[in-house]
Amino acid sequence: xxxxxxxxxxxxxxxxxxxxxxxxxxxxxxxxxxxxxxxxxxxxxxxxxxxxxxxxxxxxxxxxxxxxxxxxxxxxxxxxxxxxxxxxxxxxxxxxxxxxxxxxxxxxxxxxxxxxxxxxxxxxxxxxxxxxxxxxxxxxxxxxxxxxxxxxxxxxxxxxxxxxxxxxxxxxxxxxxxxxxxxxxxxxxxxxxxxxxxxxxxxxxxxxxxxxxxxxxxxxxxxxxxxxxxxxxxxxxxxxxxxxxxxxxxxxxxxxxxxxxxxxxxxxxxxxxxxxxxxxx
Amino acid sequence: xxxxxxxxxxxxxxxxxxxxxxxxxxxxxxxxxxxxxxxxxxxxxxxxxxxxxxxxxxxxxxxxxxxxxxxxxxxxxxxxxxxxxxxxxxxxxxxxxx
Numbered sequence: 010x011x012x013x014x015x016x017x018x019x020x021x022x023x024x025x026x027x028x029x030x031x032x033x034x035x036x037x038x039x040x041x042x043x044x045x046x047x048x049x050x051x052x053x054x055x056x057x058x059x060x061x062x063x064x065x066x067x068x069x070x071x072x073x074x075x076x077x078x079x080x081x082x083x084x085x086x087x088x089x090x091x092x093x094x095x096x097x098x099x100x101x102x103x104x105x106x107x108x109x110x111x112x113x114x115x116x117x118x119x120x121x122x123x124x125x126x127x128x129x130x131x132x133x134x135x136x137x138x139x140x141x142x143x144x145x146x147x148x149x150x151x152x153x154x155x156x157x158x159x160x161x162x163x164x165x166x167x168x169x170x171x172x173x174x175x176x177x178x179x180x181x182x183x184x185x186x187x188x189x190x191x192x193x194x195x196x197x198x199x200x201x202x203x204x205x206x207x208x209x210x211x212x213x214x215x216x217x218x219x220x221x222x223x224x225x226x227x228x229x230x231x232x233x234x235x236x237x238x239x240x241x242x243x244x245x246x247x248x249x250x251x252x253x254x255x256x257x258x259x260x261x262x263x264x265x266x267x268x269x270x271x272x273x274x275x276x277x278x279x280x281x282x283x284x285x286x287x288x289x290x
Numbered sequence: 291x292x293x294x295x296x297x298x299x300x301x302x303x304x305x306x307x308x309x310x311x312x313x314x315x316x317x318x319x320x321x322x323x324x325x326x327x328x329x330x331x332x333x334x335x336x337x338x339x340x341x342x343x344x345x346x347x348x349x350x351x352x353x354x355x356x357x358x359x360x361x362x363x364x365x366x367x368x369x370x371x372x373x374x375x376x377x378x379x380x381x382x383x384x385x386x387x388x
Contacts, residue, residue, distance in 0.1 A: 036358060036360070036361075039357065039358075039361055040360055040361060040364060043361060043364045043365060043368070044364065046368070047364065047367070047368040047371075050368045050369070050371070050372050051371070054371075054372045054375050054376070055375070057372075057376065058375050058376050058379045058380075061376065061379075061380055062379060062380070062383050065380075065383050065384065066383075080321070080324065084317070084321045087317050088314060088317060091310065091313045091314060091317065092310070094310075094313075094347060094351050095306060095307075095309075095310040095351075097351070098306050098350075098351045099303060099306060102302075102303060102306070260353075263351070263352070264352055267347050267348075267351045267352045268352075270347060270351075271344045271347055271348070274340050274343045274344050274347070275337075275340050275344070277320075277340070278320060278333075278336035278337055278339070278340045279337075281324075282320065282321075282324040282332070282333075282336045283324075283332060283333035283336050283337065284333075285324055285332075
């Protein structure tokens with residue numbers, strides 16, 4: 010392959026001397042970024058694997074813990090983050106094809122959505138604080154999922170029994186409407202957890218919340234770094250540094266942002282959806 | 291390969307709109323399905339939808355579909371490694387009581 014002879018005076022200002030051309034320079038940067046993202050997959054992957062293994066070991070506690078967190082906020086945040094991935098993709102596109110004003114505009118949209126995500130996360134964390142669902146006793150109130158003083162809102166033991174009773178009432182009502190006999194109704198009913206079992210399971214949700222905070226916390230930390238990167242990109246875009254020939258920082262910032270989005274795409278079902286008590290809102 | 295110019299190398303805003311629409315629909319679907327009792331299939335459906343969403347983001351938003359073979363192999367290797375980590379670890383834990 011013969012590369013076009015570019016004299017040092019006329020090549021693109023962003024091309025550094027150890028690369029043949031812009032294409033090769035971009036390829037090297039993209040490869041390097043992906044290698045970094047693979048190390049990120051290894052870090053989050055370890056957490057995912059540990060989460061799934063502990064879920065097998067403490068299944069009822071993971072169901073109880075997962076059911077107690079707000080799926081509506083998790084759903085809303087998923088939409089916000091997906092939206093920010095769209096605006097980020099548009100920012101990368103604008104870096105190649107549009108004015109610096111449009112580049113900055115898409116980057117600011119992305120930052121607003123990223124900040125909104127963190128705001129919702131902060132609200133969810135505050136709820137956990139109020140419910141005494143922060144593991145350990147070093148941050149906030151000591152963990153208590155069995156309705157201790159000041160922790161009445163987060164009584165998971167009672168919620169478990171309450172949910173079983175409600176399910177049984179519904180079965181009773183449905184059975185009467187459909188004219189089932191007493192035996193069929195009794196067979197369909199679920200067992201209401203005993204006090205001892207409910208308290209034991211509620212105490213074990215502490216391991217679920219440890220994973221919840223470790224995983225969403227690491228993810229939120231990545232979001233904060235992402236917002237820093239976006240601010241830096243906004244500064245560079247506003248100086249008009251990016252064009253159709255050179256937009257590698259935007260491209261790689263985009264890769265990072267989308268990666269953080271992918272982590273959330275898996276966190277949402279793992280934490281909020283798959284272990285839920287079905288039917289519970 | 292050398293003819294691969296930067297203009298061709300990226301999708302259009304119209305395509306991005308299609309992708310984000312699909313992503314939003316899949317998110318709504320997975321959210322609604324979580325309230326339906328499918329037994330052991332609840333996690334299967336939720337994680338299948340998550341994988342589809344991740345693949346869409348990787349291929350289009352992250353431009354892997356339009357990238358070089360080197361990038362494709364790198365990305366593939368990363369997620370293949372993740373698959374090994376998760377499936378082999380879980381196979382061990384699931385089968386211990388068999």
